[in-house]
Amino acid sequence: MKIVLIEPYFSGSHKSWATELKFFSRHKIEIISLPGKFWKWRMRGGAITLAKEFMELNYDPDLLLATDMLDLTTFLSLTRSRSSKLPVAMYFHENQLSYPLPKNSKVLQKKYERHYGFINISSALAADHVLFNSNYHSESFQVEGLKFLRKFPDYKEPETMDVIQKKSEVLYLGMDLSKFDKYQNIKKNNPLILWNHRWEYDKNPEPFFRNLFKLKDDGIDFKVALLGESFNSKPSIFEEAKNRLKNQIVHYGFCDEFSAYAKWVWMADILPVTSNQDFFGGSVVESMYCDTYPLLPDRLTYPELLPNALHAKHIYCSYDELYNNLKKSILNIEETRKFSQKKIFNQYNWKNIIKSYDDLFESFVS
Structure with a gap:
């Protein structure tokens, strides 16, 4: 079976997912992509360039697989001579309807930002199959999509969300977690707290650092x-923390080499998460796979990642509770270091999840 994968934002987790899917799948996959930058322009104009590349491709796929930053309606309209008879699946890593905006983005949200949410809705409507990386993501897309459509003056088409829901299903993120294994170490010194997310507002770093x-x-x-990737503009709390925690910080910044990143994740003891946005939680899963003790908020996808039996210890409902649990986990560090639940998170390892992907893709063309 032949698949063409359309990725407008070929960077970070999107790039990893696409290249690893191609490597582990039993199907032949060709990737058409654009560099992972200028995300707004990718969502608005990327479909034109990608359509041109698809039309010039010397490859006859059985399935067209796109990701959420593609304006699928534009893409299909420009490729109909080749794509009209192809089944189309869309995989949502994230969506712009449920994405929190910065505090200073209210005006932009009204005048400009809403268009990206509409691209997500129209693309999902145009696809034959819609795939989400978590149950939380699927449910939040429905809720926020309905709210979004109700803001318009007439012909709101709320039943659109029912149409999308009927052709939607959850396909958890595949991850190459096995590559962490060879970097495992057992040397532990002072209790080590970890941050391994992007340095951006949606990861909500302020309460993380206030607790520290x-x-x-x-x-x-x-x-x-x-750890984690930072961009031209990052929350000012990181610079404040750099000064106030200069005796506590043992690493500050992105790890250029995966080996360095993996070693830090294995060395870490505790992962306090305060994010306002996570549709799956890849960095959190990586940490828990490497035996880092998680303290996760009772929101987003996090309760879904842990079995109910572990919620009492690892899910918090307030920042006061987070601080108390964090303090307790440090003072009882030997007990904290007994956390080992790799078998739970191994389900996301490509070697274990790839059959679900491949079988599902085959069902789309049968």
Whole structure:
């Protein structure tokens, strides 16, 4: 079976997912992509360039697989001589309807930003099959999509969301978690807290650092490794933390080499998460796979990642509860370091999940 995968934003987790899917799948997959930058322009104009490349491709696919940053309606209109008879599946890593905006984006949201949510809806409507990377993502898309459509003056078409829901299903993110295994180490020193997310507003770093400042003020001994990708503009709290936690920070910034990143994740003891956005939680899964003790908020996808039996210890409902659990996990570090639930997260490893992907894709063309 032949698949063409259309990825307008070929960077980060999108790039990893696409290249790993191609590597592990039993099907032949060709990737058409654009560099992962200028995301708004990718959603608006990327379909034109990608359609041109698809039309010039010397490859006859059985299935067209696109991701959420593609304006699928534009793409299909420009490729109908080749794509009109192809089944089309769309995989949502994220969506712009449920994505939180910065505090200063209210005006933009009214005048400009809403268009990207409409691209997501129209693309999902045009696809034959719609795939989400978590149950939370699928449900939030429905809720926010309905809210979005109800804002318009007439012909709101709320039944659109029912049409999308009927052809939607959850296909969890595949990840190459096995590549972490060879970097496992057992040397542990001071309790090490981990941040391994993007340095952006939607990851909500302020309460994370406020809790660390309080730990320091309370005389609690700890170290912190600040990993993850940062961009031209990052929340100012990172610079504040760099100064206030200069004796606690053991790493500050993106790891250029995967080996360095993997070693830090294995060395880490505790992962306090405060994010306002996570449709799956890849960095969180990586950490938990590497035996890092998670403290996760009772929102987004996080309760879905852990079995109910672990919620009492690892899911918090307030930042006061987060601080108390964080402090307790540091003071009882030997007990904290017993956390090992790799078998739970192994389900996302490509070697275990790829058959579900391949079988599902085959069902789309049968």
